[in-house]
Amino acid sequence: MAFATSQVVRGFSSSAVRNVVIKNVTIIGGGQMGAGIAQVAASTGHSVTLVDTSDDILKKSIKTIEGSLKRVVKKKFADKPEAGEEFIKKVVQNVSTSTDVESAVQSSDLVVEAIVENLKIKQDLFSRLDKLAPPHTIFASNTSSLSISDIASSTSRQDRFGGLHFFNPVPMMKLVEVIGTPATSQETLDSLLNFSKVLRKTPVSCKVRLYVSDASKEDIDIAMKLGAGHPMGPLELADYIGLDIINSVIEGETKDPNNPLFNSSDLLNKLVAEGKLGRKTGEGFFKY
Ligand SMILES: CCCCCCCCCCCCC[C@H](O)CC(=O)SCCNC(=O)CCNC(=O)[C@H](O)C(C)(C)COP(=O)(O)OP(=O)(O)OC[C@H]1O[C@@H](n2cnc3c(N)ncnc32)[C@H](O)[C@@H]1OP(=O)(O)O
Numbered sequence: 001m002a003f004a005t006s007q008v009v010r011g012f013s014s015s016a017v018r019n020v021v022i023k024n025v026t027i028i029g030g031g032q033m034g035a036g037i038a039q040v041a042a043s044t045g046h047s048v049t050l051v052d053t054s055d056d057i058l059k060k061s062i063k064t065i066e067g068s069l070k071r072v073v074k075k076k077f078a079d080k081p082e083a084g085e086e087f088i089k090k091v092v093q094n095v096s097t098s099t100d101v102e103s104a105v106q107s108s109d110l111v112v113e114a115i116v117e118n119l120k121i122k123q124d125l126f127s128r129l130d131k132l133a134p135p136h137t138i139f140a141s142n143t144s145s146l147s148i149s150d151i152a153s154s155t156s157r158q159d160r161f162g163g164l165h166f167f168n169p170v171p172m173m174k175l176v177e178v179i180g181t182p183a184t185s186q187e188t189l190d191s192l193l194n195f196s197k198v199l200r201k202t203p204v205s206c207k208v209r210l211y212v213s214d215a216s217k218e219d220i221d222i223a224m225k226l227g228a229g230h231p232m233g234p235l236e237l238a239d240y241i242g243l244d245i246i247n248s249v250i251e252g253e254t255k256d257p258n259n260p261l262f263n264s265s266d267l268l269n270k271l272v273a274e275g276k277l278g279r280k281t282g283e284g285f286f287k288y
């Protein structure tokens, strides 16, 4: 079966920005998230090297991947079990494992880190890899909570550093948050967004701090629908409830006046003043 492979090409996307498309992916940390990321990258034709600290852990990682793939093929190849077995074999063949992180990054186009949620350990790892990985290699962290800028600060490639925040369980969750810092180049962001799409995920791009002005209203709603399983995103829901009602709740009496949740919103006040109350007036955050 020919996978939809992505070749390492240096071409020009429509935005006339060089866009490195990724083929060789090194994933560091073969736990819950790293094994899932390895699975979806290998399932979409990438050559994956999965790194952890011991062979025993890596054997467990491969078993986790095989178990998950069995659940996937039970649906995807329901009436073609042999094709399902073949699919699993090909995907697992795309994953090699290693405990030698230094050799594992020698030919990487992308390194995704999914190790312990500890800033110093992540910084030390990336500082080591920065000296070993090829100049074009993009670094990304799957961190849940740490600042990408802080992690990237231990390297000399902050323009080629971003966040790729997958959601658990990776084979099932469509959302990937692609995070850029002020130093992340557009080429890197484009490459990470494209990589996420090749993985058949729905990427949303976020800045280092998520403000309404920096993340589109569509991306905020996609993130909450796909990342937290909400049936409606928060802005679509606000339109559904009515922005005048929402504003009354925020501006009204509260027992907790210092709670930032009740801070007045200039945008909300503006929309209400313009009579854009959401579904009931045909326009709010979105048009209906
Ligand atoms: C304790 C309070 C703390 C408060 C403070 C919090 C502070 C913030 C902490 C942040 C922590 C990190 C957050 C992280 O950075 C971001 C995240 O990842 S958040 C988590 C996002 N994920 C979710 O919200 C998951 C929600 N759950 C689901 O979507 C579903 O339950 C499920 C996991 C998809 C499972 O599906 P279900 O229908 O529920 O049940 P099943 O298990 O039977 O699965 C059905 C079916 O789906 C397929 N499938 C399920 N899992 C997998 C898998 N891993 N691989 C492949 N296929 C899978 C499969 O076909 C199943 O059918 P079956 O095989 O069982 O026949």
Ligand SMILES: NC(=O)c1ccc[n+]([C@@H]2O[C@H](COP(=O)([O-])OP(=O)(O)OC[C@H]3O[C@@H](n4cnc5c(N)ncnc54)[C@H](O)[C@@H]3O)[C@@H](O)[C@H]2O)c1
Residues within 6 Å of the ligand: 028, 029, 030, 031, 032, 033, 034, 051, 052, 053, 057, 113, 114, 115, 116, 117, 118, 121, 125, 142, 143, 144, 145, 165, 166, 167, 168
């Ligand atoms: N668990 C989640 O739901 C979730 C979701 C999104 C993002 N994340 C983030 O992903 C990262 C990993 O989380 P997880 O849940 O997969 O953790 P995990 O504990 O399941 O896996 C971490 C793996 O990293 C390995 N490891 C630790 N230090 C290492 C090193 N120096 N070199 C190589 N391997 C090393 C560990 O042996 C372990 O196998 C964290 O940053 C976490 O915040 C977690």
